[in-house]
Amino acid sequence: MSKAIIELKNIKRNFKVGDEIVHALRGVSFTIHEGEFVTIMGTSGSGKSTLLNLLGCLDTPTSGEYFLDGVSVRTMGKNERARLRNHKIGFVFQSYNLLAKTTAVENVELPLMYNARISAAERKEHAINALIAVGLGDRLMHKSNQMSGGQMQRVAIARALVNDPAVILADEATGNLDTRTSFEILVLFQKLHAEGRTIIFVTHNPEIAQYSSRNIVLRDGQIKEDKVNENILSAAEALAALPVPIED
Amino acid sequence: MNGTNLFKIALRALSNNKMRAFLTMLGIIIGVASVITMLAIGQGSKKSIQAQIAEMGSNMIMIHPGADMRGGVRQDPSAMQTLKLEDFYNIRDEGKYISAVSPSVNSSGQLIYGANNAPSTIYGVSQDYLTIRQLSVEDGEMFTDQDIQTSAKVCIVGKTVVDNLFPNGGDPIGKVIRFNSIPFRIIGVLKSKGYNSMGMDQDDVILAPYTTIMKRILAVTYLQGINCSAITEDMTDQAIEDITSILRRNHKLKEDATDDFTIRSQQELSSMMNSTTDLMTILLACIAGISLVVGGIGIMNIMYVSVTERTREIGLRMSVGARSIDILSQFLIEAILISVTGGIIGVIIGVGASFIVKYVAHWPIFIQSWSVMLSFVVCTVTGIFFGWYPAKKAAALDPIEAIRYE
Numbered sequence: 001m002s003k004a005i006i007e008l009k010n011i012k013r014n015f016k017v018g019d020e021i022v023h024a025l026r027g028v029s030f031t032i033h034e035g036e037f038v039t040i041m042g043t044s045g046s047g048k049s050t051l052l053n054l055l056g057c058l059d060t061p062t063s064g065e066y067f068l069d070g071v072s073v074r075t076m077g078k079n080e081r082a083r084l085r086n087h088k089i090g091f092v093f094q095s096y097n098l099l100a101k102t103t104a105v106e107n108v109e110l111p112l113m114y115n116a117r118i119s120a121a122e123r124k125e126h127a128i129n130a131l132i133a134v135g136l137g138d139r140l141m142h143k144s145n146q147m148s149g150g151q152m153q154r155v156a157i158a159r160a161l162v163n164d165p166a167v168i169l170a171d172e173a174t175g176n177l178d179t180r181t182s183f184e185i186l187v188l189f190q191k192l193h194a195e196g197r198t199i200i201f202v203t204h205n206p207e208i209a210q211y212s213s214r215n216i217v218l219r220d221g222q223i224k225e226d227k228v229n230e231n232i233l234s235a236a237e238a239l240a241a242l243p244v245p246i247e248d
Numbered sequence: 249m250n251g252t253n254l255f256k257i258a259l260r261a262l263s264n265n266k267m268r269a270f271l272t273m274l275g276i277i278i279g280v281a282s283v284i285t286m287l288a289i290g291q292g293s294k295k296s297i298q299a300q301i302a303e304m305g306s307n308m309i310m311i312h313p314g315a316d317m318r319g320g321v322r323q324d325p326s327a328m329q330t331l332k333l334e335d336f337y338n339i340r341d342e343g344k345y346i347s348a349v350s351p352s353v354n355s356s357g358q359l360i361y362g363a364n365n366a367p368s369t370i371y372g373v374s375q376d377y378l379t380i381r382q383l384s385v386e387d388g389e390m391f392t393d394q395d396i397q398t399s400a401k402v403c404i405v406g407k408t409v410v411d412n413l414f415p416n417g418g419d420p421i422g423k424v425i426r427f428n429s430i431p432f433r434i435i436g437v438l439k440s441k442g443y444n445s446m447g448m449d450q451d452d453v454i455l456a457p458y459t460t461i462m463k464r465i466l467a468v469t470y471l472q473g474i475n476c477s478a479i480t481e482d483m484t485d486q487a488i489e490d491i492t493s494i495l496r497r498n499h500k501l502k503e504d505a506t507d508d509f510t511i512r513s514q515q516e517l518s519s520m521m522n523s524t525t526d527l528m529t530i531l532l533a534c535i536a537g538i539s540l541v542v543g544g545i546g547i548m549n550i551m552y553v554s555v556t557e558r559t560r561e562i563g564l565r566m567s568v569g570a571r572s573i574d575i576l577s578q579f580l581i582e583a584i585l586i587s588v589t590g591g592i593i594g595v596i597i598g599v600g601a602s603f604i605v606k607y608v609a610h611w612p613i614f615i616q617s618w619s620v621m622l623s624f625v626v627c628t629v630t631g632i633f634f635g636w637y638p639a640k641k642a643a644a645l646d647p648i649e650a651i652r653y654e
Binding site: 053056058059078079082083085086087091093097099100101102106110111113114115116159163 | 253256257260261264265560561563564565566567568569570571572573574646647648651
């Protein structure tokens with residue numbers, strides 16, 4: 001068995017909304033090992049966003065234990081969590097969240113800018129390598145406003161890769177893209193998975209679960225289903241099977 | 249996190265958004281420039297009003313013999329002989345707060361030139377008299393020390409005298425006129441000053457060396473008065489005290505004796521000057537205050553809006569590992585760069601605009617270093633504060649909230 005990257009033990013998260021207490025997570029436990037491609041699914045209100053925020057160290061649980069790469073996150077302060085995010089986590093957001101009017105390289109360099117141990121030369125090298133890895137080696141100096149949605153999401157993925165994170169967290173990463181581009185992004189995620197990266201992909205789209213190695217379904221703050229996918233579909237084949245778009 | 253990286257982050261954020269940076273800077277530039285220009289115009293007006301009042305002789309001091317009692321009878325000052333040339337010399341040489349001093353002796357009589365004659369008064373003075381009364385010689389020249397030593401029979405005449413004696417025109421310079429029966433050669437004509445506030449014709453005047461008047465016309469050894477100018481209007485009181493002590497010493501007055509002279513200054517003028525100055529100062533403070541408030545609010549708004557619209561960016565930066573302090577430092581560096589650069593440009597434009605006002609509109613301007621400092625400091629500090637404050641608020645947000653901010 002490979003090493004456990006994420007260990008959740010009976011995680012609960014309550015929010016106070018006015019006088020009421022909302023139980024967003026009611027005791028969630030699971031372990032994700034290195035090299036897994038996990039989709040976390042659920043309808044809105046199921047607690048998946050809360051779970052993602054906890055996994056991404058953006059939030060801390062009300063109770064329960066969370067170990068990321070062997071480190072306990074629950075007791076950490078804000079600044080320690082920021083450091084942890086910087087070193088161990090790569091985020092991919094639904095709306096890309098690139099810096100406006102900024103080149104691909106500078107966008108990808110961003111996480112490393114907050115890591116003082118990496119020199120300017122290393123930073124640039126890492127960023128270029130990450131962009132090559134997502135297939136944007138020829139668009140290094142394109143600015144974010146000169147790129148298509150698919151390209152922007154690739155830049156975002158490169159940014160998530162650049163710090164060589166323990167886990168990549170994708171939040172509806174294909175949610176803003178058309179079918180073809182969504183599959184292109186899925187192909188990329190599968191490629192990263194094949195390279196041994198750990199990926200957690202939060203989505204409400206059940207189709208995507210077919211392309212991951214494991215699927216966790218949340219409902220009302222609890223795990224409803226946690227199933228290893230024996231029959232992983234190839235996104236590349238699905239992409240090839242799509243009707244060719246009409247060029248005009 | 250090291251400073252170099254933060255600096256680089258801030259510079260990148262600025263250079264990738266030149267338009268936003270420029271617009272933000274524009275707020276500061278306009279703020280600083282308008283305050284400097286308004287104050288320059290205000291200060292210039294204040295100065296020019298002060299100069300106009302000063303030209304009326306607000307710093308003038310007049311010394312007359314007087315306050316002398318003989319057997320209970322107060323004497324006519326002009327008949328008194330207490331002021332001597334010695335007093336004049338001592339005031340001239342020892343007076344500390346005095347920029348000009350001239351003796352004054354005068355005599356009224358009839359002026360005659362050819363077939364024309366007119367009554368007038370001849371004043372025996374020294375060259376300083378021109379400074380004291382803000383007179384200037386338009387044609388010809390003033391008499392010299394030589395003329396004073398030799399009691400030369402030369403004179404400078406006013407416009408009215410010229411009009412009276414030379415009704416058909418013709419250059420009066422070099423002509424010899426007679427005062428009573430004594431001939432005087434005209435060597436200069438005074439620039440016209442018109443009527444004073446009392447309705448007296450200030451151009452109906454003849455100036456001659458005081459020695460000439462004393463020896464050749466009046467045949468006296470005393471002076472009817474001494475006129476002085478204090479260096480500035482503020483120093484008038486000190487100058488009066490100083491002159492008093494010189495004269496009391498010269499006149500060997502005992503401690504308890506009253507002065508045998510009177511000293512008068514233009515108190516009405518000087519109080520008018522003070523109240524005008526005070527009014528202008530209040531006006532300037534209002535202009536500066538309003539300009540600063542308007543400029544400051546402009547800067548505040550633009551900085552606040554520009555940082556608030558970057559809340560998502562802040563959320564993103566935090567999610568990739570920026571700490572609150574990193575975010576704050578970045579925005580603080582950006583705000584300082586924008587505000588200081590904008591402030592410097594504002595100073596240049598403000599000074600430039602002031603000079604344009606001076607040379608194009610011909611308004612008096614006066615740029616004081618404190619007004620430049622004040623506007624620069626207030627605007628930059630406002631800029632930095634309102635760049636920092638919303639960033640502080642944003643950095644305190646949860647990254648989740650910040651990144652979802654709409």
